[in-house]
Amino acid sequence: ADFSRLGETVEELEQAGADRIHWDVMDGVFVPNLTIGPDVIHSCRPRVEIPFEAHLMVIDADELVPRYVEAGCDLILVHQEACVHLHRTLQNIRDLGVSPGVVLNPATPASTIEHVMDLVDQVLVMTVNPGFGGQAYIETMEHKIRQVAEMIATSGRDIDLEVDGGLAVPTVAAPAEAGANVVVAGSAVFKDPDGFHHAISAIRDAALAARA
Ligand code: ZN
Numbered sequence: 001a002d003f004s005r006l007g008e009t010v011e012e013l014e015q016a017g018a019d020r021i022h023w024d025v026m027d028g029v030f031v032p033n034l035t036i037g038p039d040v041i042h043s044c045r046p047r048v049e050i051p052f053e054a055h056l057m058v059i060d061a062d063e064l065v066p067r068y069v070e071a072g073c074d075l076i077l078v079h080q081e082a083c084v085h086l087h088r089t090l091q092n093i094r095d096l097g098v099s100p101g102v103v104l105n106p107a108t109p110a111s112t113i114e115h116v117m118d119l120v121d122q123v124l125v126m127t128v129n130p131g132f133g134g135q136a137y138i139e140t141m142e143h144k145i146r147q148v149a150e151m152i153a154t155s156g157r158d159i160d161l162e163v164d165g166g167l168a169v170p171t172v173a174a175p176a177e178a179g180a181n182v183v184v185a186g187s188a189v190f191k192d193p194d195g196f197h198h199a200i201s202a203i204r205d206a207a208l209a210a211r212a
Helices: 003-015 038-047 061-070 086-095 110-116 139-155 169-178 196-211
Strands: 021-026 052-057 075-079 099-104 122-126 160-164 182-184
Touching (some): 003 038, 003 196, 038 052, 038 061, 052 061, 075 086, 086 099, 086 110, 110 139, 122 139, 139 160, 139 169, 169 182, 169 196, 182 196
Parallel strands (some): 052 075, 075 099, 122 160
16 A cells, blocks of 8 residues: 555545455564554544454564554454464453454464464465565465365354465465455555456455355
8 A cells, every 4th residue: 555645545445345454564573574553553443444454463462462452453463473372362362352363474384273273263374475565476375275274164163264465366266265265455456557446346256256
């Protein structure tokens, strides 16, 4: 997005049919880039009704989670790789009254979250390495998406399976077919010359067709 006009942009995204706003929060330590703090998210919160989710690419999630809850995020995603006490961190997010989610980097096996499946409302399988927008989709993640889909089925819980990174009309069918039901799109939406509504509709249609 154009960071100089985020307020208008979230309004335009809601009007264009986006189901949620996904905030990529980078701390300059866990990932080399530095992005959005809670005050920015808080200032955008009154502009739209759709849920906000914070994808925390940070080294100290426990310290920062309450700030992002206060900023108005409905779902907080933390990285398996960044949380020494992942089980406790996810419980703490639930105790703050919002939904916990866990994120897996491309190199992290699905089995590492086996023992927190009872605590999460969403699993995010990264389809790029986190840190920058505009990277190419990693298709070897599809096997892991299938593994996570099986773990969700085994859990018997209503857990969303999200994918994030390099997703656009040409790439979304395979992860959707593998089991993903939530798709994060950045570049594919913001760089579509035909606008946000066109991009969101086309990606959703391609994903739903693959899941049918
Ligand atoms: Zn993200």
